Amino acid sequence: MNQLEERVYQNQEDEEIDLMELVKILLNHKLMLIVVTISIIFISGIAGYILNKKNMITSVVIELNYPELEIGLNPDKTPFLKDNLVSINTLNTVFAEFKKDKIKVKEFADFRNSLSIEGVIPDNVSQKIETALKKGETLSYYPTQYKVKLKEMNKNVLERLSIEAVEEFEEKYKPKSEILLMGRVNNIYDYDDYILLFNEKIRSLKLNFSLDYKINYYSKILGYSFNELNNRIDNIQNIELKKLESFLDIKGLSNSKNTREIKLRADIKFLNLRKEKLIGESKVIKNILDEYKPTNRQIVVPSMGELGIKLETENEYYSKLIEKYLLVNTSIENIGYEIKFKEEEISKIVYPTEEENKMINESINLLATRLNEVIEDANIINKEFYEVKYGNMIKILTPVEISNSGKPMILFLGVGAVLGLFASIFLIFICEFIKNYKTRFSFKN
Structure with missing residues (x-):
């Protein structure tokens, strides 16, 4: 038992001696340890800097x-x-x-x-x-x-x-807020064309006011909303424009008689073509009504789809045919009245007197002025509205920054320190091994 304890004690003592020897070796080569470790840390830092610079x-x-x-x-x-x-x-x-x-x-x-x-x-x-x-x-x-x-x-x-x-x-x-103004009379257009232009401009203004929940937007600059502008446009269209339109229709006045007659005759030609098409359709429906009268049997009429009639059940085909027949013939009658009206317009087209022409031009210019006043106010409210809604629709929130998408430098330095420590210890032991080998070799010789 005593021999065993002595052997264990001896082993522990040898280990302590070996560890002390190792520490002594490292201290003897501390300059190499420091130089190699610092060198590898420096190299790792440079490598990390270059790598991060690329990233x-x-x-x-x-x-x-x-x-x-x-x-x-x-x-x-x-x-x-x-x-x-x-x-x-x-x-x-x-x-x-x-x-x-x-x-x-x-x-x-x-x-x-x-x-x-x-x-x-x-x-x-x-x-x-x-x-x-x-x-x-x-x-x-x-x-x-x-x-x-x-x-x-x-x-x-x-x-x-x-x-x-x-x-x-x-x-x-960004939505555009500018609406173009109406031009003044320049005798290029016929009176009817001016009426058409006014109605088209009014229609586009109303559409513009109704977009994006504008109608109730209250302007801080003007002190009223798009709804007020809409009411002003209604007054212009329903009172002043209708008054001028009625005067021209009653008198049959035109400053370009030939142009207006050509346009009306083209309209009549188109209406006659529509009328002929509807008459043909009416004849087809009449023949089907005569041929397929209701009986006790259920009858499927294959031409219903072609006539644009949809049936819920097979038994309702006859009532649907009658309904379609009445509708087509009503359309034929209406087109006939429209053709007659345009033919009467052609017969009563006259050139205005100088006094009438002056009065009409003044009325058109007054309408354009009144409408342009609304447009100018609309442009002010539009600009204010879009500045509120889209004034900051996109902006640069932060200044440009330079950042690194690579690894932190401390990580490169830490890895360099570990590698440098192990490399220096390895080199020290290599040098010590060579030194001991040379000593032993010299001693044997």
Whole structure:
């Protein structure tokens, strides 16, 4: 038992001696240990710096703010795509401007591929999306902020790119508020043409006022809403324009008799063609009515689809035919009255007297002035409305920043320290081994 304890004690003592020898060896070569470790840390730092420099990117955040984005649309109701924030045209312009001295890539394809656009999704939205996915549901979300990244260290390139992108987006998608004014009388058009132009302008104005829930928008500049403008237009159309139109119809006045007669005869020709077509259709229906009278049997009439008649049951075919027959013949009668009315218009077309022509021109100019007053006010409210709704539809949210997409430098330095320590210990032991080998070899000789 004593021999065993003595042997264990001896082994422990040998190990302590060996460990002390190792420490002594390292201390004897401490200069090598320090130099090699520091050298490898330095090399690792340089390698990390070079690697990170290759992975440097510039980034900027662009923010969108308009109502249609919530459902994934552009302001003009077309589908929104994040990649379209920076168009090919913008990329081409910036590449051509900076390719000589500030862009490191030489090919446009490489420059385009170095650009990436990522949506910035808030943490609370990400959690909602994850929860929805776990439940087997889908949650649509369109970010309002997008991070534009470019693998270029020069801030000027991305600054120019983002400014161009914002300007192009506004130019392309921001609604235009300017409505063109009505022109004054210049004797190019017939009186009827002016009436048509006025009605068309009024129709487009009403349509413009009704868009995007405008009608109740209250202008802080003018002190009233689009609804007030709509009422003013109704008064112009229903009172003043109708008055002029009725005067011209009763008198049959025209400042271009031949042109108006040609137009009316063309209308009559077209109406006669429609009338002949309807007469032919009426004859077909009459023949079917005479041939397929109701009986106790159910009858299927194959020509119903061709006549535009849909049957719920086979027994109602006869009542549907009669209904269609009456409708077609009523249309024929109405077209006949319309043709007669236009023929009467041709017979009573006369040139106005100088006094009548002056009065009509004054009335047209007055209508144009009244309508232009409404248009000018509409342009003011439109501009105010779109500035409120789309004034900040897109903007650059953050300045351009240069960041590193590689690994932190501390990681490279830490790896260098570990590698340097092991490499220096390895070299020290190699040197010690060579030294001992030479000593032993010399001793034997």
